[in-house]
Amino acid sequence: TGSTRPQRLLKAVQKNATKGDPQSVISTIDHFCRRCEWAMNVGDEKGTILDSVVCEVSPGSTLELGTYCGYSTVRIARLLAPGTKLITLEFNPDFAKVARQVIEFAGLQEKVLLVEGPSGDIIPKIKEQFGITTFDLVFLDHWKDRYLPDTKLLEECGLLRKGSVLMADNVICPGTPDYLAYVRSSPKYDSKYFKSHLEYTKVEDGLEKSVYLG
Numbered sequence: 381t382g383s384t385r386p387q388r389l390l391k392a393v394q395k396n397a398t399k400g401d402p403q404s405v406i407s408t409i410d411h412f413c414r415r416c417e418w419a420m421n422v423g424d425e426k427g428t429i430l431d432s433v434v435c436e437v438s439p440g441s442t443l444e445l446g447t448y449c450g451y452s453t454v455r456i457a458r459l460l461a462p463g464t465k466l467i468t469l470e471f472n473p474d475f476a477k478v479a480r481q482v483i484e485f486a487g488l489q490e491k492v493l494l495v496e497g498p499s500g501d502i503i504p505k506i507k508e509q510f511g512i513t514t515f516d517l518v519f520l521d522h523w524k525d526r527y528l529p530d531t532k533l534l535e536e537c538g539l540l541r542k543g544s545v546l547m548a549d550n551v552i553c554p555g556t557p558d559y560l561a562y563v564r565s566s567p568k569y570d571s572k573y574f575k576s577h578l579e580y581t582k583v584e585d586g587l588e589k590s591v592y593l594g
């Protein structure tokens with residue numbers, strides 16, 4: 381049987397990127413997605429916005445919902461201070477298998493904990509299983525109908541603190557209307573839209589940055 385797109389993306393990284401060099405992994409994936417096969421990575425344009433927020437927050441603890449091939453995992457982890465951790469949740473074992481190899485190729489495996497399974501099941505166990513009190517930064521990029529329920533779950537599980545930052549991908553395309561309405565209307569959040577484009581296209585999309593006010 382043939383290969384999958386994530387497997388072809390991984391091959392491109394192994395062939396063209398430099399081991400231990402996160403920037404070369406990022407550039408290789410962006411080139412592959414522009415020139416060979418589009419893939420649903422946050423991409424270089426929205427990625428630059430994400431980078432600036434990661435640097436601003438300088439998080440001690442980060443949660444990513446939706447690893448896919450590990451592109452944004454590498455983008456975020458390369459900016460994390462020594463001794464800080466990124467927990468990333470992936471549902472699909474085939475994607476997780478590729479992501480682990482991409483993350484390792486970038487040399488970032490020490491900073492990243494990839495947990496396989498559905499976010500709704502894992503989030504309630506995070507405190508006890510991984511010794512996390514609260515997350516300073518959450519990047520939402522998984523199934524768009526899970527953004528809102530998982531945000532409410534993070535609140536209920538006490539995993540957010542005053543000042544925790546949520547960064548949500550795809551709030552315009554494919555769109556997360558219920559999530560957007562919630563963070564923009566709830567007194568518990570201070571929300572701001574960063575206009576951009578859907579990865580590797582001219583279609584409008586953007587990131588929503590929402591600060592939890594407690």
Ligand SMILES: O=C(NC/C=C/[C@H]1O[C@@H](n2ccc(=O)cc2)[C@H](O)[C@@H]1O)c1cc([N+](=O)[O-])cc(O)c1O
Nearest residue numbers: 420446448469470471472475498499521522523550
């Ligand atoms: O659909 C999109 N993303 C869904 C991502 C889902 C990822 O999250 C994982 N997950 C992890 C944990 C879970 O609990 C559930 C899923 C899934 O196994 C998958 O790896 C999308 C689509 C477009 N697009 O242009 O169509 C553009 C984008 O940037 C997108 O992010």
Ligand SMILES: [Mg+2]
Nearest residue numbers: 422521549550
């Ligand atoms: Mg996305």
